[in-house]
Amino acid sequence: MSCVPWKGDKAKSESLELPQAAPPRIYHEKQRRELCALHALNNVFQDxxxxxxxxxxxxxxxLSPNTMVTPHKKSMLGNGNYDVNVIMAALQTKGYEAVWWDKRRDVSAIALTNVMGFIMNLPSSLCWGPLKLPLKRQHWICVREVGGAYYNLDSKLKMPEWIGGESELRCCVADVLGSVCVDGGPTVVCGGS
Known part of the structure; x- marks a missing residue:
């Protein structure tokens, strides 16, 4: 099962058995404007x-006090579109360390016991009604463990998407790094400092 909804295999996901226990209470912030970085951060903190x-x-x-145009992307109206530098600095304000994961490294090297969650930057389409516009966009998503299972907390999803345990998470992250993040979209591993 892919943790990225538009990459999933419907036949696979329909036959997948979901956990029998009642799902845990999961905070899942939904997409507004270009605030996906904000949503990913709040989803990773579950707050x-x-x-x-x-x-x-x-x-x-x-990060960019004296300039209107900066490398730390944002909309001119303050509606979001933040880059990895803003996310990493935000995590540091809460005492968390952000590690930029090199997609060439094997995901089995990630010490999941030290990880609060993953924030990944993926390519995203811009749509106007039913029309998909040919603009290159990026979108931040959060993947984290809640109640013993991992979930995709993408703010564009209607509800959290169950991934599974550690082995399914590693497959999901490897899939995202190997196929979706083809343009080198950053993956941030969030852990306690």
Whole structure:
């Protein structure tokens, strides 16, 4: 099963047995504007108050105080579109370490006991109604463990997508790194400092 909904195999996912226990309570923030970095951060912390748009704007301004055009992407109206530098600085404000994962490394090297979650940057289409526009976009998603299982907490999903245990997570992350992040989209592994 792919942890990226548009990459999944319907036949595979329909035959997949879901856990029998009642699902845990999962915080899943939904997509607004270009705030996917905010949603990914709040989803990884499982707290809608972990960060606000204003908090990320302050971090952005601190990283690039005297310039209107910066390498730390954002919309000019403060509606989001933040890059990995803003995400990494935001994690540091909460005492967490962010590690930029090199997709050439084997995912079996990730010490999952030290990982709070994954924040991955994936290619995304921009749609206007039923039309898919030919613009290259990026989208931040969160994958993390909740209640003993891993979930895709992509803010574009209607609800969290169950991935499974550690082996399924490693397959999912390897799949994303190997096929979806073809343009070198960053993957941030979030762990305690």
């Amino acid at each position: 809608g108050n972990a960060f606000t748009r204003e908090t990320l704007q302050e971090i952005f301004q601190r």
